[in-house]
Amino acid sequence: MSLTRFVRGIRALARRPGWVLVLILGLLVSGGLLGYGATHTQDGVANAALNAGTSMLGALITVAIIGPIIRYVQEGTVREHGRLDYAWFSEQVATATQHVQILTTFSNVLDHAATDAFLRGVRTALSRGARVRILLLNPGSIAADLRQQELEGGDVRLSVQREIMRNLRRLSRFTADLGERERSGFEVRLYDASASITLYRWDDRALVSFLPIGRFSELGAQLEVTMRSPLGEFIQQRFDELWGSRTTVGMAEFLDLTVTLVEDEHTARQLQARYVEHEGDCYVIHTEILAAMARRPARLQVFLRGDPSRLHDLFIVDSQDPELHQLLQLAFVEKYDVQAHAFVGLRPASG
Known part of the structure; x- marks a missing residue:
């Protein structure tokens, strides 16, 4: 399979203006759908547009290469x-x-x-x-x-x-x-x-x-x-x-969240914690974080993934919020195949 033969195939496609027009229109439509969906992520219509745009783009990629592949198989070069x-x-x-x-x-x-x-x-x-x-x-x-x-x-x-x-x-x-x-x-x-x-x-x-x-x-x-x-x-x-x-x-980043505990101006500890996400908030499982909360220091906050510019407050999710607790348990088992009970929620600090 030579580069010359591949180029000839592209030239043959170019001599079919109908196919070229369909491909160009498809790219424009899928690009528009993806652009709209990406900039309006909270809108139900936008989510549908993002889904449709992703599907169409994938289909166009397949169409663009499936023809040459079939030809190569028929010619015995694959x-x-x-x-x-x-x-x-x-x-x-x-x-x-x-x-x-x-x-x-x-x-x-x-x-x-x-x-x-x-x-x-x-x-x-x-x-x-x-x-x-x-x-x-x-x-x-x-x-x-x-x-x-x-x-x-x-x-x-x-x-x-x-x-x-x-x-x-x-x-x-x-x-x-x-x-x-x-x-x-x-x-x-x-x-x-x-x-x-x-x-x-x-x-x-x-x-x-x-x-x-x-x-x-x-x-x-x-x-x-x-x-x-x-x-x-x-x-x-x-x-x-x-x-x-x-x-x-x-x-590693997907499975473990880098959490830095800040108790005062001079004390900061970096930990790797298992976590799940729900509605934009992270919920972690780590005994040292729970122990730090039990000490009730005057100040206890965390920052994530090594970014000290964005501090987060901590709160415990327990049986007082059974619906959220159950959702987190299900998500944790799905991700890690083990049970967890004491979730610590992390929310961006106000002010």
Whole structure:
């Protein structure tokens, strides 16, 4: 598959003004919907616009590349696999010396009978100096809600958010067991946009698929491509854009909130606390925060994520607010798969 052939395909598309017009109009409409939704996030109509714009943009990305991919398969320049073979992919990962990358919503390769083999392959790749980067969908994003709706359209009965969290808990345990040198080459991040494609890469080759409606991408056809090809370069560009996006967050930041306790001008302690969010407020679980509140100091406030310019007041959520307490318990179990009871709420300090 040469660059010249790829360019010819683009020129052929350009000779069809109808397709070009549809693509341009689609981009304009989706851009307008996304812009309106992003600037009016409290408006129900705006939320609908944001959802529609995200879906349309994802569809346009798919349309823009699915034609060339189908042509490459027909020409025999791309190898097709009937599904994602977890054991086979784990074997390829174990041979990597430079790159291992995954871009998906959530993956059974991270929570499956074959997961141990995959993680052993990752350890081997890390020991050889490979850089391992995994991108999963942020479970709290609009894109996760849209993917949930897509799967339910095919009678798939599972929670996208719950499956992502299962992946994250497994990866968090794996990260904790890595040595310092290995950990420096291993990173997991969460994106919040519509990717439309999945990527399973080892060094210069990768398996690529699309997110189908009503079923899992891993159970459908996987296209094995070379990353040096125009198609591989396009997919890599999409991965890099999502990885470097300002709205993409690291797994550690998503699972643990950096809280700095301030009791007076000279005392400040930094803690890592598990947390959930509800209606814009953070609710944390940490015994040292509870102990500090029990001492009733003259001043007790916190700031988050290392930003001392935004102080927060603390309050305990208990049985006096049973509805909120139950919502927080459910959210905490969904996120960490453990029970919690004593939540401390953090609200921006007034004045």
